[in-house]
């Protein structure tokens with residue numbers, strides 16, 4: 001180990017791994033190759049040979065191209081550049097859009113199989129918008145180098161890459177992006193394009209004590225408006241909020257839904273998915289949305305204010321559930337066993353503690369919105385062990401030209 005780093009190897013890549021990296025083998029060893037496509041033969045430069053069982057490498061030349069290869073949608077991320085100068089965040093941009101979705105399908109079905117023993121196929125559905133998957137990001141974070149240059153990080157590094165374009169960004173963000181300006185004192189720049197009103201350029205500081213001023217924006221989803229802080233969480237693709245609203249509404253089995261049960265929207269943000277449930281079943285629905293960010297919960301309370309049965313709680317989900325398990329009386333426990341629980345955790349998933357707590361509460365059905373298929377598969381395996389079957393699964397290409405994919409799973413108590 002240690003001698004191969006920096007050398008170039010010829011390799012045939014045969015599969016796709018979680019994280020959007022292609023996989024090949026060299027002398028029996030697994031090699032994870034960036035910027036390739038399964039089926040291709042490439043010359044790749046070894047970047048990490050510190051492990052015995054696998055290496056990492058970056059494609060530097062394509063010898064035999066996949067029929068799915070296209071010119072990268074972002075010239076500044078193209079394989080024509082030196083790997084360290086390629087802009088990060090568009091690692092599938094050299095693959096035609098339909099094949100990106102096919103690779104994401106493979107990652108989902110493979111992780112369900114390997115981690116949860118579930119054999120289930122899924123279609124990764126495209127969202128409205130440009131066929132080449134550009135122009136969708138309503139939130140963009142750029143970084144500022146020590147010398148004040150603004151740009152994205154390079155793939156797998158914290159090196160700021162100067163760029164002249166941001167093709168994945170919504171057109172409004174492309175117009176306001178300060179790509180040729182110098183910044184001093186800022187650590188990062190956020191571009192925010194709400195669906196209502198003007199876009200924002202926000203400077204961010206690395207100093208956590210410097211709390212930015214709260215600033216309210218409005219996002220519209222169908223006929224509904226959501227208020228939130230300009231720096232608060234909101235779904236990034238311009239059609240994501242609507243897509244997930246409809247997907248969650250469709251994922252709930254109405255025969256198992258009880259409007260008077262103690263329904264939950266966990267990791268609720270500003271109440272988007274609680275509203276989805278309420279808008280499907282009526283404003284007499286009882287639902288509690290739980291979110292750790294107090295600003296988001298304040299907005300959730302306001303966004304759901306017209307709704308008598310809705311309640312917004314600030315707290316970590318695991319703490320909230322612990323409290324419920326400890327304090328709920330028999331009647332409330334009964335309302336929980338009849339409940340529908342929507343959960344939309346961050347990338348790391350709900351995890352064992354929350355799965356155990358939910359299983360103990362024993363709700364009727366769960367709708368799990370997941371942005372990481374591996375974390376989802378791990379949690380589905382845990383839920384299966386607690387008596388929950390996967391009864392529905394859809395997947396959406398919420399992050400075109402990246403390896404990320406969103407899934408919506410329905411789980412029903414046996």
Ligand SMILES: C[S@@+](CC[C@H](N)C(=O)[O-])C[C@H]1O[C@@H](n2cnc3c(N)ncnc32)[C@H](O)[C@@H]1O
Nearest residue numbers: 233267268269272291292293316317344345346
């Ligand atoms: C993927 S977002 C989903 C938000 C919302 N469902 C939506 O679609 O707008 C996850 C949310 O969970 C919150 N969060 C992260 N960890 C949490 C935890 N342990 N307990 C409660 N909320 C958490 C984050 O602040 C974020 O708002």
